[in-house]
Amino acid sequence: MLHDRDVEFDAAVDILVIGAGGCGLCAALSAHSAAQGGDIAVLEKNDRLQGNTALSSGSIPAAGTRFQAQAGLADSAEAFVEDLQRIAGVHQMPGLTRRLAEVSAELVEWLVDVAGVNLTLVETYKHIGHRQYRLHSPPSRRGADLLDDLADAVARRNIPIVFGNGATDLVVDERGRVCGVQARTRDGACTTLAARAVILATNGFGNNRELLREFCPEVAAAPYGGATGSEGEAVLWGRELGADLANMGAYQAHASLADPHGSLVTWTVVEKGGFIVDASGRRFGDESQGYSSFAALELERAGPFHVIADARIRDLTAQGQSEYAELVANKGVLEFDTIQALGDRCGIEPVQLARTLGHAVAAAAGEEADSWGRSQWGGGPLRPPYTAMRISAALFHTQGGLRVDPEGRVLRKDGSIIPGLYAGGGAAAGISGARGSQGYMSGNGLLSALGLGYLAGRCAAGQLSREACS
Numbered sequence: 278m279l280h281d282r283d284v285e286f287d288a289a290v291d292i293l294v295i296g297a298g299g300c301g302l303c304a305a306l307s308a309h310s311a312a313q314g315g316d317i318a319v320l321e322k323n324d325r326l327q328g329n330t331a332l333s334s335g336s337i338p339a340a341g342t343r344f345q346a347q348a349g350l351a352d353s354a355e356a357f358v359e360d361l362q363r364i365a366g367v368h369q370m371p372g373l374t375r376r377l378a379e380v381s382a383e384l385v386e387w388l389v390d391v392a393g394v395n396l397t398l399v400e401t402y403k404h405i406g407h408r409q410y411r412l413h414s415p416p417s418r419r420g421a422d423l424l425d426d427l428a429d430a431v432a433r434r435n436i437p438i439v440f441g442n443g444a445t446d447l448v449v450d451e452r453g454r455v456c457g458v459q460a461r462t463r464d465g466a467c468t469t470l471a472a473r474a475v476i477l478a479t480n481g482f483g484n485n486r487e488l489l490r491e492f493c494p495e496v497a498a499a500p501y502g503g504a505t506g507s508e509g510e511a512v513l514w515g516r517e518l519g520a521d522l523a524n525m526g527a528y529q530a531h532a533s534l535a536d537p538h539g540s541l542v543t544w545t546v547v548e549k550g551g552f553i554v555d556a557s558g559r560r561f562g563d564e565s566q567g568y569s570s571f572a573a574l575e576l577e578r579a580g581p582f583h584v585i586a587d588a589r590i591r592d593l594t595a596q597g598q599s600e601y602a603e604l605v606a607n608k609g610v611l612e613f614d615t616i617q618a619l620g621d622r623c624g625i626e627p628v629q630l631a632r633t634l635g636h637a638v639a640a641a642a643g644e645e646a647d648s649w650g651r652s653q654w655g656g657g658p659l660r661p662p663y664t665a666m667r668i669s670a671a672l673f674h675t676q677g678g679l680r681v682d683p684e685g686r687v688l689r690k691d692g693s694i695i696p697g698l699y700a701g702g703g704a705a706a707g708i709s710g711a712r713g714s715q716g717y718m719s720g721n722g723l724l725s726a727l728g729l730g731y732l733a734g735r736c737a738a739g740q741l742s743r744e745a746c747s
């Protein structure tokens with residue numbers, strides 16, 4: 278932490294956003310909208326847009342949107358809160374859960390109507406935990422398209438994104454107000470920028486093994502499938518400033534990355550009736566608990582693992598999801614007429630695999646209870662030809678961070694606000710429980726990123742205009 282008396286500022290803006298991901302760009306747009314202009318800039322440590330938002334499927338959950346109404350679907354913020362609480366269990370950010378659920382419909386409609394982001398309601402899958410179709414995503418189901426649309430909106434408003442400039446420290450004044458940022462360019466040059474409000478949108482600490490060892494030790498050595506920029510600066514700076522941290526042990530993992538290519542094998546394959554086995558041909562859990570929670574089961578045992586489905590599920594899934602369709606087109610999903618041939622080719626014990634399939638088919642047909650307690654089998658029993666895809670688990674992003682109030686203002690341990698400092702997305706504490714991967718519901722990452730970006734940008738702009746009037 279630097280003190281303003283010790284630095285000379287090279288430039289000044291009203292609102293400085295750190296990080297050009299979904300949270301940062303949404304915060305910049307929302308601040309611009311609220312202030313009807315204003316002097317806003319975004320600093321980004323990478324040379325281009327390449328945070329987790331770009332890697333995601335771009336799915337933002339929202340309850341009570343006009344898109345749901347147009348599709349004849351009834352939903353409410355109350356139902357969304359209940360779903361989030363049921364999956365997450367007790368944690369330290371219940372107020373934020375409610376705030377994000379309540380603002381979710383307004384957020385998605387604002388993204389479409391004001392920011393010009395192309396979003397459509399996903400009606401082919403709900404993902405685990407959501408009682409209603411509420412994911413809104415680019416038609417391609419790619420986060421990169423969501424981020425490109427946000428970046429276009431930022432460019433149309435002439436808000437500069439300064440690439441290749443990683444913020445290295447915060448600057449505070451004598452009253453403890455955050456009043457600027459120090460940054461370093463790739464060639465090592467240092468600049469110091471004054472700002473009346475700083476919004477931290479730097480994501481979490483998935484790519485910082487030391488912080489993982491401290492807060493999420495069970496995944497500190499796990500493969501990491503997120504963006505390299507998530508190095509945990511918000512936690513390090515916030516801690517130095519006396520900010521409170523919350524839900525630090527929570528994270529999102531994913532059970533289903535193509536092994537070895539690493540691309541995402543959508544969980545829709547499982548939701549439509551697929552199941553997961555180890556090399557012995559046995560299942561080892563209820564897959565319907567979701568990809569994040571199920572990942573813990575893979576991370577604690579030896580692989581390889583395979584997701585077993587059938588050609589019907591493969592083709593239905595590929596119709597709606599281009600990343601998976603690419604895997605299929607590139608022959609990444611193997612097809613077999615018999616389960617024995619599948620076992621032989623994939624190195625899975627074929628006799629046991631045939632037994633596992635028999636039980637899964639009977640459970641999906643309602644003829645016997647599943648020994649793992651699974652009751653949802655999507656499109657019913659698997660039938661030949663069967664498909665197999667080798668998969669492994671990875672950590673995607675952390676869900677703990679700076680404790681913020683429902684407007685994104687960073688809080689100290691005593692609950693007071695650190696003036697001038699806001700946080701959102703992975704930089705802030707999330708709403709996915711207090712520990713581990715079990716509390717993560719699909720969409721929690723982008724809801725926190727775009728939702729808190731929207732709220733923090735608006736709050737920062739409002740605060741500055743109130744200060745200007747007083």
Ligand SMILES: Cc1cc2nc3c(=O)[nH]c(=O)nc-3n(C[C@H](O)[C@H](O)[C@H](O)COP(=O)(O)OP(=O)(O)OC[C@H]3O[C@@H](n4cnc5c(N)ncnc54)[C@H](O)[C@@H]3O)c2cc1C
Nearest residue numbers: 296298299300322328329330333444506702703720722723
């Ligand atoms: C493969 C994958 C799939 C996912 N799918 C989904 C999904 O479908 N739905 C969902 O809700 N969530 C999903 N998530 C999680 C979701 O992507 C994240 O929770 C969300 O994108 C976080 O947004 P953010 O803006 O906080 O971070 P990011 O999008 O990562 O943006 C942070 C930006 O800050 C920059 N930065 C970091 N430190 C600094 C610094 N010191 N100075 C300047 N810039 C800095 C980074 O380089 C980066 O560009 C997925 C994650 C992964 C990895």
